Amino acid sequence: MQIFKKTPNVDFLKFKWLALALTIVLVLAGILNITLGHGLKMGVDFGEGTLIRVMFKEPVSVSAIRQQLSDVGLGNSVIQESGKSGREFQIRTVEVRTTSQASEEIESHQILANKVIAALQSKEDQQRLAQGLVDLNNIDSRSLTSLLMTISPDNAEQIAERLMSYRKTQSIISDWNELKKEPVSLSDDVLNQLQAKTFLGQTTVLSKETVGPQAGKELRKKATQAIIWSLVAMLVYIAFRFKGVEFGAAAIFTLAQDVLICLSIYSFTNREINLPIIAAFLTIVGYSVNDTIVIFDRVRELRKTMRKEPLEKIMNMSLNINLTRTIITAGTVFIAVLALFLFGGKVINDFAFIMLVGTIEGVYSTVFMSCPVVLWWNQLFGKQKKVKK
Amino acid sequence: MKKNLRWKIGLTLVVIALCIFLVYPPKDKIKLGLDLKGGTHLLMQVITEDAINVETDQQIARFEDVFKKNNITYTKVTKEKPGQFYFEGTSVDQEGKIRDQIDQYTRDWDYTFTGDRVNFKLKPAAEQFLREQAVLQTLETIRNRVDQFGVAEPVIQQQGSDRIVVELPGIDDPERVKNLIKVTAILEFKLVKAGPAPDEETLIQQIGGKVPEDGEIVKGEARRGVQGYYLVSRVASITGKDLRSVRRGLDEWNNPAVSFTLTPDGARRFEQVTGQNVGKQLAIILDGKLQSAPVINSRISDSGIIQGRFTPEEADDLVVILKAGALPAGIRYLEERTVGPSLGSDSVRQGLLSGLVAIFGVMIFMIFYYHLTGLNAVLALLLNTLLTFGALSYFKATLTLPGIAGIILSIGMAVDANILIFERIKEELALGKNAGSAISTGFSRAFSAIFDSNLTTIISGVFLFQFGTGPIKGYAVTLICGLVANLFTAVFVSRLIFDLTASSNAKKLSI
Numbered sequence: 037m038q039i040f041k042k043t044p045n046v047d048f049l050k051f052k053w054l055a056l057a058l059t060i061v062l063v064l065a066g067i068l069n070i071t072l073g074h075g076l077k078m079g080v081d082f083g084e085g086t087l088i089r090v091m092f093k094e095p096v097s098v099s100a101i102r103q104q105l106s107d108v109g110l111g112n113s114v115i116q117e118s119g120k121s122g123r124e125f126q127i128r129t130v131e132v133r134t135t136s137q138a139s140e141e142i143e144s145h146q147i148l149a150n151k152v153i154a155a156l157q158s159k160e161d162q163q164r165l166a167q168g169l170v171d172l173n174n175i176d177s178r179s180l181t182s183l184l185m186t187i188s189p190d191n192a193e194q195i196a197e198r199l200m201s202y203r204k205t206q207s208i209i210s211d212w213n214e215l216k217k218e219p220v221s222l223s224d225d226v227l228n229q230l231q232a233k234t235f236l237g238q239t240t241v242l243s244k245e246t247v248g249p250q251a252g253k254e255l256r257k258k259a260t261q262a263i264i265w266s267l268v269a270m271l272v273y274i275a276f277r278f279k280g281v282e283f284g285a286a287a288i289f290t291l292a293q294d295v296l297i298c299l300s301i302y303s304f305t306n307r308e309i310n311l312p313i314i315a316a317f318l319t320i321v322g323y324s325v326n327d328t329i330v331i332f333d334r335v336r337e338l339r340k341t342m343r344k345e346p347l348e349k350i351m352n353m354s355l356n357i358n359l360t361r362t363i364i365t366a367g368t369v370f371i372a373v374l375a376l377f378l379f380g381g382k383v384i385n386d387f388a389f390i391m392l393v394g395t396i397e398g399v400y401s402t403v404f405m406s407c408p409v410v411l412w413w414n415q416l417f418g419k420q421k422k423v424k425k
Numbered sequence: 426m427k428k429n430l431r432w433k434i435g436l437t438l439v440v441i442a443l444c445i446f447l448v449y450p451p452k453d454k455i456k457l458g459l460d461l462k463g464g465t466h467l468l469m470q471v472i473t474e475d476a477i478n479v480e481t482d483q484q485i486a487r488f489e490d491v492f493k494k495n496n497i498t499y500t501k502v503t504k505e506k507p508g509q510f511y512f513e514g515t516s517v518d519q520e521g522k523i524r525d526q527i528d529q530y531t532r533d534w535d536y537t538f539t540g541d542r543v544n545f546k547l548k549p550a551a552e553q554f555l556r557e558q559a560v561l562q563t564l565e566t567i568r569n570r571v572d573q574f575g576v577a578e579p580v581i582q583q584q585g586s587d588r589i590v591v592e593l594p595g596i597d598d599p600e601r602v603k604n605l606i607k608v609t610a611i612l613e614f615k616l617v618k619a620g621p622a623p624d625e626e627t628l629i630q631q632i633g634g635k636v637p638e639d640g641e642i643v644k645g646e647a648r649r650g651v652q653g654y655y656l657v658s659r660v661a662s663i664t665g666k667d668l669r670s671v672r673r674g675l676d677e678w679n680n681p682a683v684s685f686t687l688t689p690d691g692a693r694r695f696e697q698v699t700g701q702n703v704g705k706q707l708a709i710i711l712d713g714k715l716q717s718a719p720v721i722n723s724r725i726s727d728s729g730i731i732q733g734r735f736t737p738e739e740a741d742d743l744v745v746i747l748k749a750g751a752l753p754a755g756i757r758y759l760e761e762r763t764v765g766p767s768l769g770s771d772s773v774r775q776g777l778l779s780g781l782v783a784i785f786g787v788m789i790f791m792i793f794y795y796h797l798t799g800l801n802a803v804l805a806l807l808l809n810t811l812l813t814f815g816a817l818s819y820f821k822a823t824l825t826l827p828g829i830a831g832i833i834l835s836i837g838m839a840v841d842a843n844i845l846i847f848e849r850i851k852e853e854l855a856l857g858k859n860a861g862s863a864i865s866t867g868f869s870r871a872f873s874a875i876f877d878s879n880l881t882t883i884i885s886g887v888f889l890f891q892f893g894t895g896p897i898k899g900y901a902v903t904l905i906c907g908l909v910a911n912l913f914t915a916v917f918v919s920r921l922i923f924d925l926t927a928s929s930n931a932k933k934l935s936i
Contacts, residue, residue, distance in 0.1 A: 143758070176597040176601075179598070204766045207765075242764075242767060242768040243768050244763045245761070246760065250470075254894075259894075259897060261892050262893035265892050266885035266886070266888035266892075274881060311827060311896040311897065314896075315830040315900040316830060319833065322838075329881060330878060333874035333877060337870070337873075364794065364848075368791070372783035372833055373783075374786075375786055376833070378779070381771060381772060381776070384775070384829075
């Protein structure tokens with residue numbers, strides 16, 4: 037099977053100025069959006085504050101949550117629905133500026149986060165807590181075991197374990213009847229006694245991440261350092277293997293373009309930059325450099341046999357010969373990432389999204405931008421003769 | 426069968442067997458990161474300044490003592506900052522004597538004489554040593570506390586010069602553990618001299634307008650039902666260091682309490698103090714807060730009880746921290762991430778599902794596009810995944826969410842390697858070559874592209890691993906493992922499969 041019956045013969049380099057213009061437009065749009073417009077949302081990893089993921093027993097609306105938070109003066113928190121059930125939400129507390137030295141610590145953030153969690157509890161739940169009842173949807177396993185000790189001392193540990201692992205699969209228990217059935221199978225007696233001491237709270241906290249200002253700064257610094265060094269290493273290796281700085285420079289240029297364009301597109305979405313997103317960007321860069329190297333490898337090979345031909349023609353040939361491979365490779369990656377995007381769940385969704393964008397963008401940058409940069413570099417620094425041996 | 430094929434088959438089988446051994450059963454062999462498993466990650470900073478401060482205070486007390494013993498006169502001691510203090514009013518003619526004494530007692534402090542002052546400054550090397558020790562001791566104490574509390578497979582590591590990372594998998598009550606780790610846990614028993622008074626001013630008035638030299642004011646711990654302020658002796662009768670054993674017990678009203686026994690040395694001092702002060706109150710102070718102040722009824726020698734309206738959990742936690750000992754320096758939390766077990770298992774389930782869909786999707790496409798040859802790619806892909814996990818298990822690396830990204834990149838590049846080779850073979854076939862020579866030229870021509878692209882990415886991975894932290898490191902590890910596996914499967918195993926299946930003079934190849 038073949039995509040192209042014959043090796044295609046497209047003059048890709050003819051589009052170099054158009055491609056450059058498109059790149060500049062995309063990058064500029066991103067820069068404008070990041071500096072003046074919508075801005076780039078820094079996740080909790082690189083900013084500071086707390087990110088809380090909560091799940092409700094019943095579907096609720098964002099505006100209802102905002103109302104609840106407004107009542108305690110935290111209405112400006114960022115609230116996002118995640119998943120499709122209408123029961124899961126991400127809440128990001130907004131930075132607190134404390135004048136005291138305590139801003140070094142994460143404590144002020146945590147107090148805020150706990151306030152958010154408390155505010156999400158319904159009035160009924162708060163009353164029950166005040167009566168000394170325990171929330172079965174938020175109790176920890178040790179406390180549950182010691183509670184069950186007072187009800188059914190013989191098999192308290194087994195019951196606690198069954199209950200906890202059931203809650204783990206469900207995230208939140210919505211109905212007492214669930215506990216009578218498999219796999220928890222509580223006896224009526226135990227259930228009745230449990231009901232007298234506990235209640236099923238309306239919300240549960242799925243995760244809570246707090247990063248203080250100092251740690252955020254360090255994560256930012258370390259990530260930047262790691263990325264810069266790895267890029268420099270790539271540049272050196274490519275320049276060495278392809279016997280010319282222009283190839284290394286072109287690879288780095290395409291790579292910078294990949295990052296900038298993806299960042300630009302990302303800035304127009306509502307998604308946040310966090311550590312997994314950095315990994316996604318590195319992956320995009322990895323693929324794109326890989327693509328570029330494959331093309332350069334063909335250029336290197338063809339130049340040995342076609343010494344008389346101008347570099348531009350050789351580049352066009354290389355791009356055309358490799359076109360099938362470029363499309364198929366990008367296609368398979370696209371399939372894989374699409375699966376992540378559709379089935380990967382909420383935590384991985386942002387990651388998969390930018391990968392989808394990056395895969396397409398990577399093909400564009402390889403086909404239309406990598407080779408022209410080599411030519412431009414040679415024109416600018418006049419090394420065309422020397423490299424051509 | 427050709428001879429060189431035989432050892433190639435052998436090598437491949439050995440590698441496969443080794444990896445299966447390393448990976449099976451995956452539940453035990455592949456460690457999942459906290460983002461996938463659920464648990465608490467804490468990053469904290471040790472306030473090493475505290476250790477310098479303590480050392481400075483001790484040194485001042487020591488020299489005051491030494492000077493007194495040797496009849497060296499001075500008017501005043503002033504602590505300028507941690508690691509720096511001076512004695513004032515020492516007359517110039519005592520200089521020689523002072524030098525002798527200092528040289529005899531310490532080598533860690535630099536000293537200079539200016540007029541009637543002796544200036545002490547902690548030497549940089551000694552300061553460095555103290556800071557390092559503080560971090561190491563803190564690490565050790567935290568490890569003890571976490572072990573006593575009972576957490577399966579905790580990770581407690583130093584990071585950088587003064588950071589400590591604690592990872593506690595499967596913890597569902599992070600607040601409790603956090604508090605347990607953070608308390609300094611300095612336990613002191615001191616005699617009560619006056620109090621309680623509702624506030625500090627009233628107390629100072631009661632004792633005559635001035636806090637005496639040998640006393641200090643402490644606040645009652647409201648949570649323990651102790652209100653107001655007390656004046657207690659400055660020097661502790663016994664401290665946490667004198668404890669021999671601690672366990673949870675009950676007080677006379679059957680409320681949870683903590684009972685303790687003392688070391689022989691501690692018991693001797695305790696006996697003396699309680700014997701001389703029957704009828705007075707003894708303050709039990711934890712981290713500067715008065716927990717309870719029972720009246721000494723009679724002479725007590727080697728055991729006692731700490732009470733104060735504890736819940737059973739609080740009593741348990743107090744036992745843990747007293748057993749593990751006090752922290753040599755304070756800590757402050759910089760970062761905390763808690764992933765609930767249900768979110769973690771959700772992530773694993775969905776990650777697994779999407780990973781499988783991704784791999785199967787790619788496989789079906791490869792077979793659809795390259796027919797039988799595609800099957801070769803599928804085998805290489807499966808093997809690549811197996812090898813990657815084998816390597817992860819061998820290096821005891823943890824699989825995190827960014828780690829999965831690394832695997833995706835390496836799998837993508839594995840498929841790409843096959844595509845490069847197959848396309849090259851197609852080119853050669855189009856030129857009219859027979860299958861055998863098309864395969865061997867295809868492989869040798871595609872090799873440089875595969876090698877360069879994989880090696881470039883490996884190099885970048887190595888740098889990410891070297892300079893990155895946590896998640897970035899996790900990404901780099903899986904990426905490097907995957908790419909090394911890739912070089913083996915794409916170049917070596919794929920070729921072997923071709924050699925085994927395609928007869929070398931066939932005109933056609935199912936590609």
